[in-house]
Amino acid sequence: MRFLLYLFSLIYSLVIWMKNLFFDLGILSSKEYSVPIICIGNITAGGTGKTPHTEYLLYLLCDKKTAVLSRGYNRKKKGLVWVDVNSKPENVGDEPLQIKQKFPDTIVVVSGNRRKGIEEILKKHPETEVILMDDGFQHRWIKAGMNILLNNYENTIYSDSLLPLGRLRESKKAISRANIIITTKCPKMTPPEKTGINNQLNIDAYQNSFFSSIIYNNWKPISTSEKISTNEKYHITLVTSVANADNLKLHLDENRHIVNHLSFPDHHNFTKTDIENILSEYYSTTSDKNIILSTEKDKVKLTNFKAKFNGIKLFFIPINIKIDREQEFNNLITDYVANHKRNR
Template identity: 40%
Template sequence: MTKEQPQPVRVNPWLLPLSWIYSTIVFFRNKFFDWGIFKQEEFDIPVVCIGNITVGGTGKTPHTEYIINALKDKYRIGVLSRGYKRKSKGFVLATPQSTSHEIGDESFQIKRKFPDVIVAVDANRRRGIRQMLELENPPEIILLDDGFQHRYVKPSYTIILSDYHRPVYEDAMLPAGRLRQPVSALREANTIIVTKCPADLQPIDFRIISHDINVFPYQDLYFTRFEYNKYLLPVFAGAAHKLPLEALESKYTLLVTGIASPKLLMDKLAEYTSNIDPLVYPDHHNFTKKDIKRITSRFEETLADDKIIIVTEKDAMRLVSMDDISDNVKAHLYYLPIEVVFMDKENDFIQKIDKHVTENQRNRRLYKK
């Protein structure tokens, strides 16, 4: 089996004039921050930004969860995001009763998996951090989810994610390509992580990508891949039991996705069954009653006796709050959890973050004295 290679990046040449205009706007916006015309706010707490310079999924939520898992027993963690496509406004502090409509699907997913983590949403990140620091038990570290473009906050540590399958150094600015910031913005990162790598990446590939990204001496570069769980989990607790992936061999599988890149999940399921019926929605899709009706009809109209509906973990967070899903669909609705696996220097990455938080806290104590 040959190693999976990144596909050539598709850039629309007809839109390049618009990209030049967009690039000019981004250039002057960045310069206004650099010159101090637009003011950045720095906080007396470690603020770790986890972002990217492209549109589309690079794996911010799984990497945020990875950091939470590594640090949650040592620090009181706060996670602040915009709460993309939520129905609420302003600052919202997540509670066990919060829904994805109130705080967005990523924040809902994190709060559901890590109930002790302080999760909040606010499009105004400065206000959001201030509100979190005014809590009775404020966080000791804040993870700023997708905050790289929000330059009004100056993070103490920046992590930029780049998709292996769409190298940023081959891309173009919006709208011809998918870059929200120029490739030169990578120099702002303390750490760059190439995500979604194939499992059989070789040392020579690490060196080639490192050269192409042009990592600076003050930066760290890591490579991660996604690893799916061996079991499918029910979306609705109590409606069903977890299933091993091997059980898919004899099942009709309706795969429903509303994420940027469903290919990885499709490829994984294809290892266990060839009977996959995909129903693909746009990224961050908010499922409606009409969508539920379509999914239900598609599922119930198949003549197969043994059948299942599989969704992504993010989509599961959107669906679990919906009231108009039939009991029959609930009983057959599963999702496949995903986790981040570092391909090298895993301990080094966590130690860097841990050291940053520890030194920041030490400096705060010395400053207060």
């Protein structure tokens, strides 16, 4: 079996190499636009933290008319869709809906055709000052003015293999296309440890490397107005459909909560049967400190079943991103946007 995976990986690598070669030689062309475009992407398939880093940029650029363009992974409705706060997650994708609900004044569009997505944004909203392209690093049909590449500390680019043998979408050489590399989900690190990662990534003089970590915030209610203190110890039915919830599980364990984790595939759209199973697990514990806790991404999907959770303590845990040398990173972003203002 491993031999077959290796063989398919070689075939896949050849196809990706040819595609990138054609772009590098100009046989395939990347289109530039007059508006600043920042791409937040990865080489590893899933789990690097694109959405919280996109949200970080939205907070940073809150004084700009910003649009977010995403593919809308695992959505049922195809083509270009304008995301509304009341959109259904199965039609637009869970992460674009999360962003829209969190930043309702931000334009959010999902489109598999990124060129069409950008052109429709600029046509309908000519006042747009910057576009954030979520998960577009491999989409070379568009030439982003700034490419931010995310490298998961727990599953680094340099320790992985190409699909399907590993989780890499393309060769490690693609790191050279990035302006900024952020190693994400980091624990506390010493300067020598950071230097070691930078050496493995082969950071060049024109590139900037940063490290980010996850900050877990106070739980927020989904189906109740009740607020609870996270200083108390709870019996938690943890519901997640993310690439990897190990850090969240560890965070809850370290705070001495009793956790029963119900893990679903990444971007999973919950069914009535799923909800019944979640509730069955919840009711199997008689503790008066019994709650259901989910991620913010899962919150937008569980809200569809709000009536099912009537009278139940259902919460989600928001997160933020902390970037080392934060001001230096912020300056790189704001300077790029300021120096590439759109000519109308």
